[in-house]
Amino acid sequence: MNESAKATVLFSGAYRVAAEKLTEMETAIGSPTAGVTARRVPFFGPVIAGETNLITALGLRMDRGLLVGQDYEWGRPVEADEVLQVEIRVEDVFTKGTSQFGVVLTEAFDADGKLVQRQRTTFIERLGS
Amino acid sequence: MTLDAAADLAPVDRVKIARYAGASGDFNPMHVDEAFAQAAGMPSVIAHGPLTLSLVVDALIAQGLEPKALRSRLRAPVFPGDRLTLGPAGEGGGLEVTKDDGTVVVTIELTV
Numbered sequence: 001m002n003e004s005a006k007a008t009v010l011f012s013g014a015y016r017v018a019a020e021k022l023t024e025m026e027t028a029i030g031s032p033t034a035g036v037t038a039r040r041v042p043f044f045g046p047v048i049a050g051e052t053n054l055i056t057a058l059g060l061r062m063d064r065g066l067l068v069g070q071d072y073e074w075g076r077p078v079e080a081d082e083v084l085q086v087e088i089r090v091e092d093v094f095t096k097g098t099s100q101f102g103v104v105l106t107e108a109f110d111a112d113g114k115l116v117q118r119q120r121t122t123f124i125e126r127l128g129s
Numbered sequence: 130m131t132l133d134a135a136a137d138l139a140p141v142d143r144v145k146i147a148r149y150a151g152a153s154g155d156f157n158p159m160h161v162d163e164a165f166a167q168a169a170g171m172p173s174v175i176a177h178g179p180l181t182l183s184l185v186v187d188a189l190i191a192q193g194l195e196p197k198a199l200r201s202r203l204r205a206p207v208f209p210g211d212r213l214t215l216g217p218a219g220e221g222g223g224l225e226v227t228k229d230d231g232t233v234v235v236t237i238e239l240t241v
Contacts, residue, residue, distance in 0.1 A: 024152035028180070029187050031139050037187040040196070044179045047154045062157060063169045067178040071200040072186075 045106025
């Protein structure tokens with residue numbers, strides 16, 4: 001991974017939580033409570049940043065990079081078709097032992113500037129594999 | 130926090146993985162391309178980590194819990210057909226998701 005990517009902003013702008021995507025998420029979860037749950041986990045931040053942006057910025061190799069951590073902090077559930085202000089940035093890239101780690105922070109705020117959701121995503125890539 | 134009881138998560142199969150890929154837009158080939166996943170050393174495609182966590186959040190909500198924060202460490206891949214159970218993580222506290230063979234796939238710190 002590219003350690004100089006730290007602090008790189010991958011996405012900053014408006015993001016609409018499309019009602020149809022919430023329905024798709026509800027279907028994917030597939031339980032009696034899935035409609036409630038989908039509003040807590042409506043998206044995976046790094047996807048909003050764009051796969052190409054993420055991979056290019058981090059220098060992540062898809063055949064040996066894995067997700068090892070995903071943290072959530074919820075302000076409140078999202079509403080269907082709500083427009084959020086989202087910023088996604090590379091919070092850290094570091095080497096520990098024989099692995100490199102990349103941490104991506106996603107923050108989503110509502111129109112009043114209140115936190116709706118924060119995600120912290122950690123990728124790992126084994127060195128020399 | 131405590132769960133009222135260990136919870137069986139909804140089964141993870143290829144259809145669920147495909148549906149999650151479509152819903153999230155995450156079409157990383159490790160999740161949807163069998164040949165790619167095998168070339169990377171996996172026996173098959175793997176479930177998205179956030180899919181497993183979505184099932185965890187769903188199990189918590191089904192028990193009437195309202196999570197405020199969740200920290201997770203993904204420790205082992207989940208494959209199609211794996212049956213997962215959410216329960217206490219033992220003496221260290223927290224929660225864990227295990228497969229039927231006892232493999233811990235996710236450890237979780239939860240704030241409700």
